[in-house]
Amino acid sequence: MNPLRTLRQRLRRWFHERLPRSDTLTLTQRNVYILPTRAGWMLAVTLLVLLVGSINYQLNLGYLLTFLLAGSAVVGMHIGHANLRGLTLHLTPPAPVHAGQPALLDIRLSSERRRDRHGIGLGVIADGGLGDTHLGWADVPAQGSSTVQVAWTAPRRGVHALPALTALTLFPLGTFRVWTVWRPAATLLVYPAAEQHPPPLPAGQPQAGPTGPSTTTQSPGEFDGVRAYRRGDPQKTIVWKKAAQAFATGRNELVSRDALSAQRQQLWLDFAQTGTHEVEARLSRLAAWVLLADRLGLDYGLRLPGTELPPDQGLAHKTRCLEALATC
C-alpha cells in the first residue's frame, strides 16, 4: 500500500481517537472544520487570472468583476460555515443486525436557526478519507429537524463501537468543504450471520428428571412434540400461537403440545453438536436454528462453551440467545 496513504490513515485514526464519544453533538466553532476544495483552488486560480487580465489591460470593470467574485466567494465561505455551525446531531442507538447486514443509523439533525440549512451530507468516514465517503443528503428546515439514515456494515459479529461519522456541506459554491467528525457513543450489536440453508433442528434430548430416561425415541420430524388437539387436552397444553396462525388462515384447528414429549424431550442447541467444526460456521448455524425454533414457537435452550441458556421461548429469550452468540 502507498506509504503516504497509510500515514494519512494513521493520522486520521489518531485524530479520531482524540474525539470524545457522544450521541448528541452540537456543532460549534470548535468542531467545525473548513478547507478549500479542489474547485476552490480552481476558483482561486481563475480569480488570479482575472486580476492579471484586469491589470494588464487596465480594465477597471475587470477589477470590479474580480473583486465582486472574490467577495462573493468570501461570503460563501462564511455562509458554508454557518450552514453547519449551530446544528445539533443526535443518533438513535441502532437496532442489532446480523453480520453482513447493513445497520441503519438514524441521525436527527435539528436546527434552531431562523434560516434553512441546505445540502448537509452525512456518512461514515471511509478508509480513503472524506473523498471516498458515501453521503446521505438532507436539508434542515428553519427551527426544525430532519432525519438522515446512514448505512454501515460491521465487519463481523460482536459489539462494535460505531465508526466515526461526518457531517459535511459544500453549500453554497462548492469552493469550501465544511465538515465535522463525530464519534457516537452508541454501540452496535452484531449477531452472527444466520446460515442460509441450515440443516433441520437437532433431535430433542430426553429430559433429565424424576421420570427417568425415556425409552421413547422420536423419529426426526416429530421432534417438536406437537400434535393435533384432542378432546380433553388441558388448555395449557394448547399452542395458542399456532392456533392463532391457523385461525388466521381460516382453519379451525388447534394444536396441543404433546404432554409426553414436552415433558420428556427438550430441544438443546448445542455448540458442540452442530455438525461443523469451524467456530463461526457453528455460530452461524446456531443462529439460524435459534431463528427457526423461534419461528416454530418451540422451547429451546442454548449451550455454548461457558454459557448455558435454559430452554424457553419468546422474543426476550431469542434476543438473549442471539446476544450470547454474538458475544461468545
Add this chain to the structure above:
Amino acid sequence: MLTSEVLRRDNWASRLPRDARDTLFLLVVIGWIAAMQIPHVPWWCSMLAAGVLGWRTAITLRGQPLPAWPWRLGLLLLTLGATWLSHRTLLGRDAGVTLIVVLLALKTLELRARRDAFVVFFLGFFTLLTHFFFSQSLLTAAGILLALLGLLTALVNAHLPVGRPPLMRSARIAAGMAALGAPIMLVLFLLFPRMAPLWGLPDDANTGRSGLSNRMQVGQIARLVLDDGIALRVRFDGPPPPQSQLYFRGPVLSDFNGIEWRPLRSSFPPDMAPTANLAVRGDPVGYELTLEPHQRRWLLTLDAATQAPEAAGLSASMTPELQWVAAAPVTQLLRYRAQSFTDFRHGPLEASVALQDELTLPPGYNPRTLALAVELRAQHGAGPQNAPALVNAVLDRLRTGGYQYTLEPGEYGANTADEFWFDKRAGFCEHIASSFVILMRAMDIPARLVTGYQGGELNGVDGYWTVRQRDAHAWTEVWLQGQGWVRVDPTSAVAPGRIGAFERLSAPGGVFTGAIGTLNPTLAAQLREVWEAVNNRWNQWVLNYTQGQQLNLLKNLGFSSPSWADLAYVLIGIVVLVSLAGAGWQLWERQQHDPWLRLLQRCQRRLQAAGLDAPAATTPRALATQVQRHFGDTDFSRRVTQWLIRLEALRYAPHSPDTLATLRREWQQLAWPKESPR
C-alpha cells in the same frame, strides 16, 4: 400521490427532470454570455456557438447521450482552423475572445462530472472579463452583472443536492451573496494598488476604437461626422467661452501627396525647425477635460493651452503646431486639467524658410485650381502684403459661389480641389478645408490643415460640455506676415450654421430615439441628457478611478504623502477592524441569549463533562435527579441538587430569594470532587 403544488404548476418546466432543468438554466446563462459577444466575434463564431448550444439543448430535452469525443475533437479543430482563417493567429486578444466563446459552448457538450461543470463555470467567469476589452459602459456592466448572478445561481443550485429546489431559491441565495460581497468589492476596488501592466500589452490591445486619425483622405471624417459617440467631456471652471471659439486641437496635417494629408515630417534639421512661438492675451479659461480612450498620444485641448495638461502620471509635450502629445497612448479614460487662452498668436512673425513645408504641393494635381490661383493673384496682387485680401477673396468665393455644405458629397476623383471648386461645389469640412489649403498654397500663402473637434453641447443635467465624434472637424491655418498662423475656418463661410450655432446636421438615431423623438422631441432630448449624465458619472467615478484618484483618496483620509505601502496599511487595517467587529458581534449575539438559559447550559456542559448523560433539553429538576443518581448521596451532590432547585425556583417560583448573579457566583465557587466517579 400528487401534491397540489405539482398539480398547480404543471407547466413544461416543472415536468422536466431536475438534471435537465439545471442544465437548461446553465445553457441559458452561457447563451447570454456568448450573445453579448456577438458584435465582437466573427459571424461563424456566433453561429457555431449558437448551434452547439442548441444541439446541447436538444440533447437535454430528449435525454440523449452526449456526443462522443470525435465530435468534440472535430468541432475543436474546425474552430481552430476558422479562427486562424479569421484572425491569422491563434494568440492575441481578438483570436482569444473568439476561441473562448466557442470553447465555452463546446465544453457544455462534455458536462459529465462535477469537475466539468466547474470548468464551465470558471471559463464563464473568464469570458465575462473579455467583454470589457470592447466596452466598459454602464449597459455592459449591467449585462455582465446579470450573467455573473446567473452563473452564481447555477453554482448554488448545483450544491443543493436534496429534492428539486426552485431556481428562485438559488437565485435569492446568489443575489444575497453578491450583495454581501459588494462591500468587499468596494473596499478592494478603492484600495487595491493600481499598477502598470505586468508585461507588455499585445499590439492588438488598442485596435478597433474610433477617433480622429492622423491621416486624412476625403471621406474619412464623414464616418466620424455620423458617429454619435462621445469623444470628450469638458467642465469649465467659469462660464464656457462662446461656441464659435471652442476649437479642440488635434493633429495638424501639412504634408499633402495629392490624395492624403499627413502630419509634417520636417525636412529641416531640428535647430532650424520652427518653434510654436506662442503668445497669449487676456484671461485663461480653466477646465477639466475627460478624454475617452482613443489609443493615440494626442491630448485634446482648447486652443491654445500654454501649460501641459495636468493629471497624475501624465507627461505631455507640445509640438511646434501647438498640439499637446502624451508620452504614452491614451488607452483608458483620462481626466486632466488644463488652461487655455482663446486669444493667442503663434508661429513665426516674419517669413522663414521653415514655412516652405507649408507651401509644397504635389506636381500634377488640381491644374484648374492652380489656374484659379494665378487668376486671383492677378486680380488682387501677389506678395505677402496682399495675403489677407486673397484669403478674404477666397472666403467670398465660398460664400457667394453657390457652394454647399453636405454630408453626402458623392465620390471625388483624383483632383479633389478641382472638383470642389468647379464641378461639385459641395462637400463637408474636410473637402472645403483641403481645397482651401491647396488654393492658398497655390497662391504662395503658407497654409495647413488642423483637425480636432469643434463645438459640442451642454448637458443641462450635470453641467458637462459634451463633445461627440460627429463634432470632429477640419479647419485651416494660414500664415500671415506679422500675425503668424491665423485660424481660418472655410466651412463657416459655406455653412455658417455649422460653426457657432447649436443647429447641426445630425444622423438619424436608433429606433427608440426615433420613436420618442417623433412623439416628443423635448422629452427625447431630456432622456438623453439624463442618460448621458449617468454615463458621465459612471465614467468619472468608476472607469476613471486610477492610481491618482487612489492616492487622492488616501490624502483625504489624512495621509500627507500617500504611497503603495499606505494602501496596504489601510487594507490591512480594514481587515483587522472587520474581524474585530465580527468577533464583537458574536460576543454581543451570545449576550442576547437568555442569561438564565446560558447558566443552565453551563451547568449542563460541566455535568456532561463529569460523565452525566444530560441532553440539551433537560430541566434543572431532572438534572438534579440525575446528579443524585450519579454521584450518590454525597455532600457535593446535595449542594448541586440544592443549587439546581434554586435555579428552577428563580425561573418559575413566584418569589425567589436568589438572583442570577448570586447563583452564578455560587456555581463558580462549587468545589468539584477531584476524582469524579465515572
